[in-house]
Amino acid sequence: MTESKESTVRLLITCPDQPGIVAAVSGFLHRKNANIIHSDQHSTDPEGGRFFMRNEFFLAGLNGNGLDALRQEFAAEVADGFIMDWSFSPVWKRKKMVLFCSKVDHALMELLWRWKRGDLEAEITMVISNHPDRRDAVEHFGVPFHHVPVGPTLREKVSAEDAMMELMGEQVDLIVLARYMQVLTSDFVARYSRRIINIHHSFLPAFVGADPYRRAHERGVKLIGATAHYVTSELDEGPIIEQDVIRVTHSHDLDDLKRLGADIERHVLARAVTWHLEDRVIIDGNKTIVFRH
Amino acid sequence: MTESKESTVRLLITCPDQPGIVAAVSGFLHRKNANIIHSDQHSTDPEGGRFFMRNEFFLAGLNGNGLDALRQEFAAEVADGFIMDWSFSPVWKRKKMVLFCSKVDHALMELLWRWKRGDLEAEITMVISNHPDRRDAVEHFGVPFHHVPVGPTLREKVSAEDAMMELMGEQVDLIVLARYMQVLTSDFVARYSRRIINIHHSFLPAFVGADPYRRAHERGVKLIGATAHYVTSELDEGPIIEQDVIRVTHSHDLDDLKRLGADIERHVLARAVTWHLEDRVIIDGNKTIVFRH
Amino acid sequence: MTESKESTVRLLITCPDQPGIVAAVSGFLHRKNANIIHSDQHSTDPEGGRFFMRNEFFLAGLNGNGLDALRQEFAAEVADGFIMDWSFSPVWKRKKMVLFCSKVDHALMELLWRWKRGDLEAEITMVISNHPDRRDAVEHFGVPFHHVPVGPTLREKVSAEDAMMELMGEQVDLIVLARYMQVLTSDFVARYSRRIINIHHSFLPAFVGADPYRRAHERGVKLIGATAHYVTSELDEGPIIEQDVIRVTHSHDLDDLKRLGADIERHVLARAVTWHLEDRVIIDGNKTIVFRH
């Protein structure tokens, strides 16, 4: 993790590939006296493909006002000519993150604990849950806990989501579904588009439908895994950020599988959240570019 | 791998679980002056479940005739009373293995090469292929190569399989489909039941149908894998022996994925074949018990 | 993890290898109407080597008094004849575990958290630290915290260890050094022989001496790891229980390495502690036999 530093900014760019992009961006930063600390790029195909770039730069004395001016200059001098999607993200300003959970707590606790250790570049503004059970554990970390029950009808779900949006307000940089066992409406997903991360179990082969651990156990799989992805309107089909697996044997019973699954879920989710917060992930259609270490 | 040794035998047992099985088996071996070298067991549920056991024992002076007598005594004194499925497998007698391949050679070469190094407890009696391309490479290892073309009609497929069975004869302990790109008839599969191992790619999630690597690439998966399994009449749905994965990133193109997929396939297949030859695998319905190191 | 169950016992055995051990043990359990749930064994060499066995069995109605009787019968009928080291460990009686820590808390918190989730078969009777910093975090879990300062002289160290022994009393089944940054006296180690587990960083190659992370970073290692081991009088040279590694690159700075090292340390330690509590580990000289899943 890069520590939060004054005057440090991350620039993410997506645009059609063409010659001269790197020269234009690095020339701009050089003219502004910025010092590039890290730079990563990826091209899907130099001929007619897409271009992706992450720059982390230091510009002595840069603050919020200076950054607004820099944004305007970048748009005029570079971005507009290359038809770029782009964003400047100041490292000194922690992203606002909200955690959603239900009853199980392994993913929630992993994130709260890493956050408390200073390993996540975020402010956790609140935890929202459709169950009251985790209030004490959450408040012990000094984080507000809101219990928003969700009824079984669509009308009740919409009403609950309205209450959640009211609680979160406008300023939300990331919502993490830390084993939140409710399907969100497409309205809600659209409103926080590209800012919701979910975690779920994964197997080879997949076991679509109910009770996947039981069926994976019956099939005698030798690996169980987890996938962290951005949420889109298609359930569990959004862009994958991170995946990992753990080895199991015939001597692991169904409870063992669920427990090991919980372990791998919390680690995969923690990595995905860390990378999002560090501006390491760019969404490209239904895929991601992840500029890891 | 345990080296092939005179007077060493492996005993595999499957039966309904009940008290006294271990006492009966170990008592029998002790009375016969056998020395247990390794013993592994597994119970799915001590109350009404299934029991599985692998014993490797040494009995000084034991040869083929002695082993036949031992089998009869074991049946009468132990196995029949516990309604056991069981087999004694002499380590001094190498299993007869046939490799099937088509055009791609990564899985075939890995097996031939490991076999030549002495790492596989088998005699490779022949390689059978529906393509002529790998003849030179196979014959260089001193292994007979048979080209058996397979036509597109069912009648031609049956005729080709008849020719293959004619070539292999009665004595086949294991058929390995080392990227053999033909679906076998259910008759063929039934004849060599529990003795055919296949390898195929695996992803999280699965991409069923055509061109899975392309679709995995489009979906931006972060892991690609392989699964080795016994072949049953349901295509790619037989009992899993081994699985593994390898990490990929957005910068791996489709060819990279295929190449890394080939790497992981050959290692997973080699492990599954090694364990089958060392009598480490027991099939239990659609699952396997694998007594690994 | 096997859940704590009434009437379930684990039997660990070490003895010189010779024919008939399994028959004797399983015959004994069968005569007592015990039902073997799991059994694992290992022989270093059937001719003149050592034999190791772990049995988990169920005996309806068995309680503390019955277990004492069973121990006496086992000694007389089996163990003495084979010169066995052996122990019966009742699963219904949770082991008493004490955690030692200093300032850093990653290993401590991982254990407390897994324990609270019910994943560790232990009662954590207390946490002892030479620093006061972790009192609040520990007491939040409902676990007593004792601050025992350790002065720089040997006299002060001995005095502190005396205070610790006084706090712990006689009933200690496991002491875990969860990043406890003090070297224990050989008297202390001898008193709790085979019952102290430590965790430390590991590299390939090793960097013996001061500031190993800095030197590993300077050498550009591509893997960093951790080793959990029993503590003996030779510092960091006791029997290894578990090891693991994580991949790093040139772009990880020294702080990254330390943070990733902390992550791998807490997982390796948690596995080692879990296995010890589940009676899966037998010490053999300076090695361990670990009967894993």
Next chain:
Amino acid sequence: MTESKESTVRLLITCPDQPGIVAAVSGFLHRKNANIIHSDQHSTDPEGGRFFMRNEFFLAGLNGNGLDALRQEFAAEVADGFIMDWSFSPVWKRKKMVLFCSKVDHALMELLWRWKRGDLEAEITMVISNHPDRRDAVEHFGVPFHHVPVGPTLREKVSAEDAMMELMGEQVDLIVLARYMQVLTSDFVARYSRRIINIHHSFLPAFVGADPYRRAHERGVKLIGATAHYVTSELDEGPIIEQDVIRVTHSHDLDDLKRLGADIERHVLARAVTWHLEDRVIIDGNKTIVFRH
């Protein structure tokens, strides 16, 4: 692997870090109408540290003569001003690689086999061995084999190395010690500086000196590994390119450890060689920068 392509070149740069490097390099390539396909960079510290860069670019119509001109222009317009170490490496010109081996063949065969499959961007000009055993296996791949015996005295070693240098001539881009069991003289190492890759076993902790596998087995390690590194005059202390490990248990005997060690050695070596040939490795003192996928 990127396929060998006409008009594609890789540019590696090392220099003191300072603002404007990326702008200067990308501006130069843009002026020359080159299209950047991949670009990776790394800074040890933006303030007074070192800067490393790998560019892969396409310049339509570029050939050997054009490349020479480009080199001169790059030196004058960019490199000299930034005090750069740099190299242009044309992808259309396969690197000349020589393999050294002794008796064991696992590392040798892995490289020959990958090479034959087209996975290594090299021409293997010859195999040199101090033993005659592998001649047939090597010549089967169509690669010349030279047996150069090495006597026990320094005088004989120097004489043998002279013969090897004579055989290899001037054009050697990479020498791979594929389990070559001779220590090279520092003269030889200096002559092929930064162009010799070696593979050796690695453990946690290290077992320096004779018979490391036996001692690792006696210590009961749970992981065994391998390290690929550039050869320097300090034996086995050169810059590490790649490392990996494999899990072992108490039930693996010494032969198993050696066999698994051979497996992990061949994979680690193959990766290191692949990355060197693809110009992905920059040496920085006693460390490496490896620009992986």
